[in-house]
Amino acid sequence: MATSPSSDRVLLLGGTSWLGGEVARAALALGHEVTCLARGESGTVPAGARLVRGDRSTPTAYAELPAGQQWDLVVDLTRQPGQARGALAALSEHATRWVLVSSCSVYADHSVPGAGLDTPLLAAFEGEESGPEQYGEAKVACEAAVTAYRGGDALVARSGLIAGRGDLSDRFGYWAGRFALAQQDGGPVLVPETIDQPAQVVDVDDLAPWLVRAGLGGTTGVVDACGARRTLREVVDAASRASRFTGEVVPVPDEALVAAGVEEFMGPRSLALWMRDPQWQGFSARDPVSALEAGLVSRDLVETTRSALGWERELGLDRTGRRAGLDRADELALLASR
Template identity: 45%
Template structure:
C-alpha cells in the first residue's frame, strides 16, 4: 500500500510510520519536520498544514491516510487538498471527546462535547477540537471511509508528556533518603493505558483493512493501587509508600493528572471515575491487542533514563517538592 502519515516526526506519528514501513508499505510523511526525523524507509515531504498550499509537495494518490492532528483547521485543509485522493482515512482522536467522565465502562455511544467552532485552539478545548475534527471528516467523506480511534492515555517509551514515565522513574529512583514515595490513596480509582506501539500497530492494521467506524482504543482497566504495585515490582522498588488522601493533596495544592506540582494518573473522584475506565470491547473485537503493563513500564523507564531523567518535566513532583510533602505527610 501507499500510506500517507500526516505527521510522522513526533511520538505516535513516528511509530505509525515505522510500523507501516516494517510491513513493507510505501510511507510518505507530511510534516514541518520540527519535531524530529521520519523513520528510516519513510519519505518526508515538508509542508505547513495551516493552508491548502501546504500539501503541494505531495504527488499522486494514496491507499490510506493516518492523521493525529488536534487542530480542526488542519483537518479542513487536509480534506480540501486530499479528500478525492485518499479512499480511507484513519484519525487518531481521544477519549477526551466525551462530555461525561464520571461513568465507568462507558462505550462509544456516550455523549460528546460540543464541537469547537472556529480556529482558536488551546489545550483547554482539546476535547472540543477533536470532536470538530471527527465531525468534519465524517461529514465530508462519509462514515464508511473513516475510522475514528478514540485513544486513551498513551504510554511507553517516547512519552514526551511525562505522565506515564513519572511513576516508573520515581519508584526506580526515589527522592527521599529511605526510598519512600508519595502515593495517592485512591483504592477506587481506575487506571487505563495503551502502549503507543500497540496503538500504532492496530491503526496500521485498520488502514490495511480499510476498517471504518468509531472505537475507544485503550488497554485493560485496573485499580490505581494495582498499577502502582505493578510499577514497584517491575522496577524493584523496596522502600515504603506513603499514602495520602485526595483531600490532603488538594490542601497541599498538588494537581491531578499533569502540570507542575502534580501526580500523574491520579484523578479526583467521583467526577473522573469513568475517565480511565472506558470500554474498548469494540476495538478488541476488531483486533486490538495490548502487551503486559510490566513491559510498557520497563521500556518506558529505559527510555526515561536514556533521555535524561533530570530534565524539566511537564508532569509530576520535583524531587524537592516530594521530599517536602513527605515531611508533611509523615508523623
C-alpha cells in the same frame, strides 16, 4: 526506498512527533511505503520514510505531494479543524482508506466508569484553529469533517492515554521512574491513599501498528482506542516490580495532598494519574469492547512499564520541572512534614 510488490502507499499527515513517528515506523516495519507530510520542525521522520515538507496552515500545504498520487491509507493526527478539512478536501478523493486519530477527550461526560461509544460528545469547535483548552471540542470538529467528506468510510480512533517509550507527558512514566529513583537514593515513595481508582493506558507499541493494520484492513467507524481497564494500584505495583523496588511506600490521605497543593492527574506538582474528582472517574475507565472488536490488543502492563522506565532513564530519573508528578525533593519534603 525498496518495497515489496505488495506494499501499500501510506501517507502520514505528521510523522515527526511522538505518535506520528511511531505510526510511520510501524508502517515501515509492516513493509509499506511511507510518506510523511510535515513542516519538519518537531523532529525527523524515521529512517526509510520520505519527508515532504508542507505547512498545513497554508493553502499550499499539499503542493509538494506527487500530483494525482493514489494513497492506500492516509492517517491524520491533527487537532485543528481547519487542517482536517483542508486535508480531506485535497486528498480524500485520492485515498482508498482514511484514519483520523481522535481522542476520548471528545466526550462531554467522564463521570461513568465503563461508558462506551454512546456517551454524548462536546459541542464541536466552530473555528479553524483552536487552543489547547478547546482540545476536545476541536477533535469533535475534526471527526465531523471526516464524516462530511467520507460518510462512514473512515476509521475514527478515539485514543485514550498513550504510554511507552517517547512519551513526553510524564504521566504514566512517572511511577516507574520514581520507584527507580527511590531505589537508588534509599528513600520512600509517596502514593495517594485512594489508589483503587481507574487508570487506563494504551501502549504506543500496540496503538501505532494497529492504526496501520486496521486502516489498511478496512476497519471503519468509531473506536475507543483504549487499553484494558486497570487501577492506579495496578500501575503502581507494576512500577514497583519493574524497578525492583525494595524500600518503603507511604500512603498519604487525599485531604493531606489537597491541603499541600498537590494537583490531580497531570501538570506541575501533581500526582500522575491520581484522579479523585467524581466527575472524572470514567475518564480512565472507558469500555474497551470497541477496541477489542477492532483487533486492538493490550500487552501486559509490566511490559509497558518497563518500556516507560527505559525512557525515564534516558530523560533522567532525577530531572526537575516535570510535566506531571512531583520533583523528588518536593516529594521527600512532603513526607518529612507529616
